[in-house]
Amino acid sequence: MEKLEKTLEEWREMLDPEQYNVCRLKGTERPFSGKYNETKIDGVYHCICCNEPLFDSTTKFDSGCGWPSFYAPIEGRAVVEIRDMSHGMIRTEVVCAKCDAHLGHVFPDGPPPTGLRYCINSVCLDLVPRE
Numbered sequence: 001m002e003k004l005e006k007t008l009e010e011w012r013e014m015l016d017p018e019q020y021n022v023c024r025l026k027g028t029e030r031p032f033s034g035k036y037n038e039t040k041i042d043g044v045y046h047c048i049c050c051n052e053p054l055f056d057s058t059t060k061f062d063s064g065c066g067w068p069s070f071y072a073p074i075e076g077r078a079v080v081e082i083r084d085m086s087h088g089m090i091r092t093e094v095v096c097a098k099c100d101a102h103l104g105h106v107f108p109d110g111p112p113p114t115g116l117r118y119c120i121n122s123v124c125l126d127l128v129p130r131e
Contacts, residue, residue, distance in 0.1 A: 001077060004050045004099040015049065022121050023049055023101040026086075026093075031066025034122025038062075043129040044074065045120075050099040054078045054125070055118065063110070063117050068125070070118040071110045079118075081106060094118055 006014070011024045021027035036045070045055040045068075055070040055078075063069035073079045077097050084093040084105065094103045103124045110117035 001098055006099075011049070018123050019048055022123050023103075026102040028104075029067070029121045029123050034067060036068045036122040036125055036127060037066060039068070039127065041127060041129050043127050045070075045125045045127050047096040047099060047101055047103075048124050048126050049101040050096060051126070052078065052096055052098040054096065054103070055120065057127075057130075061111055063119070065117070065119055067104060067119045068122055069110070070120065071112075071114045071116055073118065079103065094120065096124075 008024060012020050015023060018029065022029060042057050044053050046053050053074050056074050059070045059072045061069055061071060079094050080097050082093045082095060084091045091105045094106050095101060096103060101124060104118065104120040107117045107119060108115060
C-alpha cells in the first residue's frame, strides 16, 4: 500500500477542528457523542482522511464503551497497531495503514471470533452504506 503523506498544515486545511485533533493530534471524542456509536447501517467504514476502507459493519458490535466497536478490521492490512504508553497506561493504538491517522485503540476484551475490541472514534470514520 502506498502511503499518503501530508504536512500537519495540509491536514489542518482539509479536516474540521475535531477531525484534526483526533486524527492528527491523537485526541479522542467524548464517549457516547460520536455519530456512529449506535449506528446499525449496513456498509463499510472508511478513513475520513484518505478514504481507505477500514471496518465492515458486519464486525461492529455494541460494547457499551461509548465509541463504535469492531471485532476486526476489514482486512489484515487496513490498520496498524502501535504500542501506546501515553497517559500512564500501556495500550495499543490503532492507526490507518495508508495515512497514519489515529483512529482509537484495540483491547483484548471483545467478542468471538477474535476476542478483540477495536474502539474507534466516530469522527475518524465515514460510513459508506451498502446498496
